[in-house]
Amino acid sequence: MKDSPRNANSLVILDFETTGLSPSMGDRAIEIGAVRIRDGKVIDSFQELMDPGFLVDAFIEGYTGITNDMLAEARTCEKVMKDFADYIGDDNLVAHNASFDKRFLDSEFEEIDHSYSGKFVCSMLLARRIYQDAPNHQLGTLVDYKNIPSDGNFHRALYDAEMTAQLWMRMLNDISGRVRSPAPTFEMVCKLTRTPKKMIESLLQNWQA
DNA sequence: TGCCAGGCCCTCTTTAGGGCCTT
Numbered sequence: 585m586k587d588s589p590r591n592a593n594s595l596v597i598l599d600f601e602t603t604g605l606s607p608s609m610g611d612r613a614i615e616i617g618a619v620r621i622r623d624g625k626v627i628d629s630f631q632e633l634m635d636p637g638f639l640v641d642a643f644i645e646g647y648t649g650i651t652n653d654m655l656a657e658a659r660t661c662e663k664v665m666k667d668f669a670d671y672i673g674d675d676n677l678v679a680h681n682a683s684f685d686k687r688f689l690d691s692e693f694e695e696i697d698h699s700y701s702g703k704f705v706c707s708m709l710l711a712r713r714i715y716q717d718a719p720n721h722q723l724g725t726l727v728d729y730k731n732i733p734s735d736g737n738f739h740r741a742l743y744d745a746e747m748t749a750q751l752w753m754r755m756l757n758d759i760s761g762r763v764r765s766p767a768p769t770f771e772m773v774c775k776l777t778r779t780p781k782k783m784i785e786s787l788l789q790n791w792q793a
Numbered sequence: 794t795g796c797c798a799g800g801c802c803c804t805c806t807t808t809a810g811g812g813c814c815t816t
C-alpha cells in the first residue's frame with residue numbers, strides 16, 4: 585500500500601529484520617515493515633522481503649522465520665529501499681530501539697544514495713521513562729504489560745511495526761494523563777527521549793482514543 | 794544459542810564499566 589498523502593501529523597513506525605546486528609560488519613536488511621499513523625490512527629502500511637545478496641545463517645532463519653528460499657524470490661535491497669524511500673517521504677520516524685533501525689536505514693539508503701529529512705525517535709527510550717515498573721523494555725514485554733492485543737507473532741517486520749505503533753499510541757495516551765508531577769513531566773519526556781516536542785504535542789492534540 | 798555493534802543509562806561514576814535492546 586503506497587497511497588500516502590502526508591501532513592504534519594503523519595508518523596511512520598518502522599522495523600527491520602536483518603542478517604545481524606551491525607551494517608558496519610556487513611549485515612544487510614532482509615525485510616522492512618512499516619505503518620503510518622495520522623491523527624491517532626494507522627492509515628497505511630508497507631512490507632516487503634529483500635534479498636541481501638548472500639545466504640542468511642540458521643539463527644536468523646529460526647529467529648525471524650524468514651528462510652533463504654523466501655529471500656531467493658525477493659527483490660534486491662536496493663529496489664525495495666527505493667520504494668520505501670518514496671513511502672516515508674519526509675515523515676518523522678519511530679522504531680523500538682531506534683538506534684538499531686536507524687543504522688540499517690542509513691546504511692541501506694547510502695547504498696541507493698538517498699537521504700531523508702524526518703527525525704528518528706525511539707519508543708524504547710520513551711517506555712523506559714514512563715513504564716519504569718515494567719519487567720523489562722523489550723517490545724513483546726511492553727505489549728503484554730500494556731495489555732495490547734497480540735497473537736505473539738513477533739520478529740516479523742510488519743507485525744513488530746504494528747505492535748510498536750500500538751505501543752506508541754498507548755504511551756502518548758498515558759503521557760497525556762500524566763503530565764503532572766511526580767510523574768515525568770511532558771517536557772522531561774521530550775528532552776530525555778530526544779523526541780521533538782512539537783511531534784508529541786501534535787499527536788496528542790489529534791489523538792483519538 | 795548468542796556473539797558481533799552501538800547508543801542510552803545507571804552506578805559500586807565522571808581519567809569507567811556494564812546491562813539493556815535491536816537481528
